[in-house]
Amino acid sequence: MDLLSCDCLSVREVNAALRSLPPGSTARVVQPRGRHNLAVGLADPVSVTIEGNAGYFIGGLCGTSGGEGPDIVVDGFVGWSVGENLMGGSVRVRGSASQSAGSSARGGTIAIEGDASLRAGISLKGGTVAIAGDAGAMTGFMAQAGTILIGGDAGHGLGDSLYEAVIYVGGSIASLGADAREEELTDDDVLAVKGLVARTGFDHIDPNRVRRVGSARGLYHFSTHNHGDY
């Protein structure tokens, strides 16, 4: 196992070391001290643990369109946009995440054991964002595909301007955003949530009791008659 200390190495050196790992390798990044851009752009299936709090874009631009990618664990809190544009693999945050967690992710899983701030899953394009705790306002804004699972409560404007992504909420919903609607939970939904719970270990979530939010598809075509929703 490689041990990479941010006290001794720059972010550039840490990432270069991580990129050079052969598939199947394991590495520990220690003393991250809130550094941004750690474990960015990794394509191969390696395991990386970041032992402490980290900054923006942790695990961003990782993985491949084939769904492969690194498995990254942050043993701490993270800043903005953890796992942004993730293509495959996973990013797990033991603490809470700041804004835009999993933004534009196209594959893979971003699992947050704490809470997530505003706009988690914004512009989501196929990945999974799972939040054990609460999610802030505008979660799932303009999410196009993929799944967002919220174990706790969801803030205002949930699912605003959703396309085809689906949101499951275990707790309360402060309000729905424009064109988002609560939909009937089907057997397929329960099965999907069971799978997510098994994958993330968020077993405080009861798959039979979550609420499903999807798009009403009323804003799919521009119309001046919808001006109140814009």
Add this chain to the structure above:
Amino acid sequence: MTTIDRTVGPAVTSGTFPPDVIARIHQMADSGQYPIRGLGARRRLPTFDDLVFLTASASRYPLEGYRERCETRTVLGARHGAEPIELEIPITIAGMSFGALSASAKEALGRAATAVGTSTTTGDGGMTPEERAASEQLVYQVLPSRYGFDPADLRQADAVEIVIGQGAKPGGGGMLLGQKVNDRVAAMRTLPPGIDQRSASRHPDWVGPDDLRIKIEELREATEWKVPIYVKIGATRVDHDVKLAVAAGADVVVVDGMQGGTAATQDVFIEHAGIPTLPAVRLAAEALADIGMEREVQLVVSGGIRSGADVAKALALGADAVSIGVAALVALGCNRSHVKVGDSVLDVTEDYTTLHTRPGQCANCHTGRCPVGITTQDVDLERRLDADRGAEEVANYLRAITMELTALARACGKSDVHHLEPEDLAALTVEAAAMAKVPLAGTDWIPG
């Protein structure tokens, strides 16, 4: 016998409500819709046409046309030690999306750029394999929508351009109407086919200049610091925006004036947002000089560049290169009345008529019914564009305007087009003199 009502005056065209304004109001009242269209600003604006060159005479001697060499080589993006973009000419092809443009059009632009030794740029919707294969130097855009954005494509780009804004619609985001969202476009953008697709106006993962610095570092990490990072802004608060982009770490700043084109946006944006390219280039050049970065950070200017004269004037005012979009499409055949399909020539005037327009006036890129097969995803229409012939015509055009550029530079006594300077120019109008900050012709007066 008809009685004349003497209270009725002669027919007068109103300055406030001329016939076209009245027609527009009627159209909105009838349909409940506002105009959406393609291309750039159509109203009269201060332009490079309002400037002239003070070429050589007794006080300066010119270089020999068609004989003495005038350098056009242009290097972009070496600030942070990346492999720079090295161009044979200071004219690049601007970002235009697959989706807005047909795959054949993108391929033709890439081939033309390669033929003359310059770069082309992707656009909303990601990088197509055809485009990558055709383009020796390809700039990969990071747009707010992130449609089709793939780290693997990022790694095979020659430069990266973070798009904050676009001259045609700064602050406005983008749109691709449902008639152009066919199965391939929809799949690349992860959207249902046929919907009116919205491109976000701000990035999903960062906000503001401090975040931009971190975003640029992320992209450098993902590309192993090997490629230059451009930042593109729509020309509004140019001085501040250029300085902030440089402070955030941009290697190249791209400033797009309000004549810059689009494939679709609200007419109200095209005609009423942003400032013209003429003042934008001067403001941007001065912003770089203010912070002592005019040699380290390159300035690329776009928005309504049509000729070698425009290129020369932009360079004289401080640009290192220009970027063209609409002009490249026109060279490709946009607004032609006839298209060549195989060995035959097809008159497509009727198709313009169907779109309520005519050759030379069409800006209906948003409809997807492009009569010449450029801004369409319709298979039959796309066949009207021969990518081989299109590439040759765009390359011809690029060579011709490069010759115009060097003709003017030589006449100004310059052995390198980058030696053109504001002192080589005079303005024909008070407005142009104030915006370009060059003297009004015949005077030594620079207003402002």
